[in-house]
Amino acid sequence: MGKKEINRREFLKLTGATGSLLAAGSVGSLAFPKGVWAATSAIKGPIKIGYQAIASGTLAGYGQFHKYGVEMAVEEINAGGGIAGQRVEMEFRDSTTKGDTAIANCRYFVDSWGADFLAGIDSSGQALAIPSIIERLDRVMIITHAATEKLTEDRVFKEGIKQIFRISTPTYQDGNAAAFIAKDLPAMKWATISPKYEYGYTCWKMFQDTLRKLKPGVSFITESFAPFGTTDFRSHINTIMDAKPDGLYSTEWAGELITFVKQAKEAGLFDKIKHVMFPVGAAMDVLEGLGKEMPDNVWISGRYFFKYPNNKTNNEWVARFRKRWNHYPAYVSETGYSAIHAIKAAVEKAGSKDTKAVIQALEGMELDSPAGHRVFRKEDHQAMYEVPWGKTVSNPKYPFKVMGEQKVIPAKEFFNRPPFEGAGTKPPF
């Protein structure tokens, strides 16, 4: 215990200079609750958050970066007096990519460990597998990566599973926003190489539907879907190059995107196809992995990019993150970090950690986060916020390509709108 206190002091000294988040009264003290919350008796015991993300196999790096963001949030919040004066505890578990593992983790967190809140999840398949167990366990779950819009449109809005929220951008960013960028490009014939599962199909369909409306006359000439775990994209690349499109749209992500880009370069794809869009190409693992080998002038985006928004909150957070972990924050680090802060804000607003009260507090809540201003939409519990699209360029300040020219489409212009069916629910509005 004594050792822990020293660590805490040292940590505070380190962050104290920059830490605008820290409450002055908390320095050196481990006693909870305190401050304005000292008199509140409604919230008892530590606030326990069960977090799960992929921490094994080919995508294990994602889990690592989720953990960096979440751990940092917990450290900072506890150093600043906790949530409503209560200490935060977090347990991290490997979600793998399987639905049953995600369900088993949720059960473990709530039934065995006593979690008050749940967060995490990378795979869309898993996101669609957990809603019924979440409803039964009756805990707020904040999704920080899985993108399928069916989660928020169907499970939350239509079926009324109100415990689920999503803080990361849904497929609207990958499909709809990409179409808003593509409409201004001189490409009329589009093709795709995308993942052969829910996420890849959904994004490509959304991109086509929206781009057709924005730019009549545009055609979609070929598609090649690569199964999860593909390490050889060469046949897919042949399919695309045979069709001679003007534009290539690809929601390949993480390591598979790195492999795809390398193999496409070997085949000369980027010399032949001038307009290329990678909706999740701005992920740090991809940018750092490819380094100088990422071609220039490719349109990329993500769920967050560390250079946007260029304001005090974000820049200071990026600096603290780099100091703490010696890495640039991945987008899952930001969404994980902000999820913990959303829980803090909601519990303090509700004055309770009771699920019903917290749901009410989260609905419509505004959050000032590193990724910018977020609002949880009341109807579908989706966080509305902007992530830029940008074209890759070299920058002497970084050993990898960054977004040069950035374009930001306002979230309300390209997010599908409730009730998600019928006229006026899908962009353009």
Add this chain to the structure above:
Amino acid sequence: MQSVVHVCLAGLSSGMFIWLVASGLTLIFGVLGVLNFAHGSFYMLGAYFCFTVLRHLGANFWLGLILGPLFVCAVGYVVERFFLRRVYQLALPYQLLLTFAFVLIFDNLVKIAWGAGSLSPPSLDIFGGSVPILGRKFPVYNLFIIAVGPLVAIGLWLFLERTWWGRIIRAASSDREMASAIGVRVPLLFTAVFVFGCWLGAVGGGLAVPYVGLLTPGMGDTIIIEAFIVAVIGGLGSLKGAFLGALIIGVLSAFGTRYFPAFDMFLIFILMAAVLLWRPQGLFGEAR
């Protein structure tokens, strides 16, 4: 024409690449009778060691390809000598359990030693990049893989069929007790064959560094399934069968992906099912 040729080339290179990994798996099964689920881990370790030599010694790729697999041979020696040897007498499920345990252990050791994230080796300018073939670029390195596959096959065949060592190995694999009775030190021989099989897998991993262009802690898990399919189609334990199986799978899946995308994965499993129905022992397998 351009399209067909390039799909063929893609199929040949991926087929030969799978063969290089499957050859070690097949050899170990053929001689030791062990289904080594951890073979994918040796492939992964081969890639990581090769990458490390490349990065830290600033060495060229070929030095990495020679040194990397040697480390893996040492690991393979420990696995055989101290663990696998104890389960030869037990039923197949015990061997599978043990080798699967090693998959989990090695995946986690790699995560601890090299980090959880993927490693992306810088593109190596081996053989000067790509050459145009009928107007589309194709990496010379992949042509090299296409050439290495048959060379390894011929080398293995000559070794097993034409050398004294090969005769001993064949004798021990067909009848352990008899070989032992005539004075062959079977345990030592098995260790040597296992280490050699690991070396083949590790070389496959080293070759994957430029071929796949990405190293991840779970990279062995995908390749082991492909290698198993190849080995089953060809007949477990038959090198000839594995070679042919890899060729068929590589070319078939390339054509499937290009011309029948809706069925690409389906084609491979239907082929495997058909072979198993028609010849349960595989194309060149011996009925047991």
